[in-house]
Amino acid sequence: MSKPTSPFTKEQLLPQEEMIEVARKKGKLFIGIPKETSYQEKRVCLTPDAVAALTAHGHRVLIESNAGLGASFTDSEYSEAGAEITNDTKKVFGCPIILKVEPPSIEELTHINPQTVLISALQLKTQSKDYFQELAKKRITALGFEFIRDADGAYPAVRALSEIAGTAAVLIASELMSSATYGSGLMMGNISGVPPVEVVIIGAGTVGEFAARSAIGLGANVKVFDNSITKLRCIQTNIGRPLYTSTIQPKNLLKALRRCDVVIGAVRGKNRSPIIVSDTMVESMKTGAVVIDVSIDMGGCFETSEVTSHDHPTFEKHGVVHYCVPNIPSRYAKTSSLSISNIFTPYILQIGEEGGMENAVRFDRGLKSGLYFYHGILTSKSIADWFDLSYRDINLLIL
Secondary structure (H helix, E strand, C coil): CCCCCCCCCCHCCCCCCCCCCCCCCCCCCEEEECCCCCCCCCCCCCCCCHHHHHHHCCCEEEEECCCHHHHHCCHHHHCCCCCCEEHHHHHHCCCCEEECCCCCHHHHHHCCCCCCEECCCHHHHHHHHHHHHHHHCEEEEEEHHEEEEECCCCCHHHHHHHHHHHHHHHHHHHHHHHHCCCCCCCCCCCCCCCCEEEEEEEEHHHHHHHHHHHHHHHCCEEECCCCCCCHHHHHHHHHHCCCCEEEHHHHHHHHHHHCCCCEECCCCCCCCHHHEEEEHHHHHHCCCCCCEHHHHHHHCCCCCCCEEEEEEEEEEEECEEEEEECCCHHHHHHHHHHHHHHHCCCCCCCCHCCCCCHHHHCEEEEHHCCEEECCCCCCCCCHHHHHHHCCHHHHHCCC
């Protein structure tokens, strides 16, 4: 009689090692939100609603008195949402997690404790080597929110603020054209029997797309220029209607500039925005035409551009009104704050769920891409190249 065969091998019948998942312990975060001190910066990182969501999850939020006032959020609103309010700036900077819109100044960095987690914009072009040396000295873990990617590989913070800047550019132009200021007295509205306002947009990125949406919505005739055919194709697809698009050819651009009432510059460069519109081209424009240079944050794409402020936003050159204020979103502080807060809040809740920043960046590649300092070690190649500093690959530090 034959021996019955077992369905299992000898090795399978032996006791096996079982790998069990170690549960990640949730952490209670203590977040400090100082008042912004940068020139004309009125935005705040978290709205009272966002603070309420964080405190409901057991996290603590310490906010400097009047930090949200520029964005029309009062201390009492924050207090009712569960935040602690203080007048002591050093106390806020003493929190284990610091949340800011603008990067802290060198003076503010002296108040930060060693091993602190700093979440803010980086604004690489405005930084100095001293800033990074101070971060290294204090062994700070720093996250630049303009480098955080979402699941689609896009940059949510940059896109949100670009959407605001694009829409704002058209609203500002409309305001400047009215006779109430010193404009040409034109209205950006599709009035029967009146030829529409001519708007030229240079750059077909997010700013250009939202400027085009707003201008079309107000009944303007829009022409978009960009050297990327892909971007021009995308802007037509996203807006969902045929649009005058052209590559940046001097002859075509000059013809459009001579006829236009508004021109919006929204061109980015690697280190500086390229100058697309020369002094002579501006001179050929109509008297009372409006230039909105959104690219001024990176040097400007008009040869005639000079940096202005929210207090004195415009100047006139060759009879053309120029608006060249950097950081346009801070003009709409409440909308910008709501937008930034919507991006920050899920990430902060995620950091709490994962048990701290270390685990969060280990399991979220998008968050990891925003990390430029890890326990005092520079992890960004672009910063290292820009300031001639040594760096380490973040993937070798977080396994």
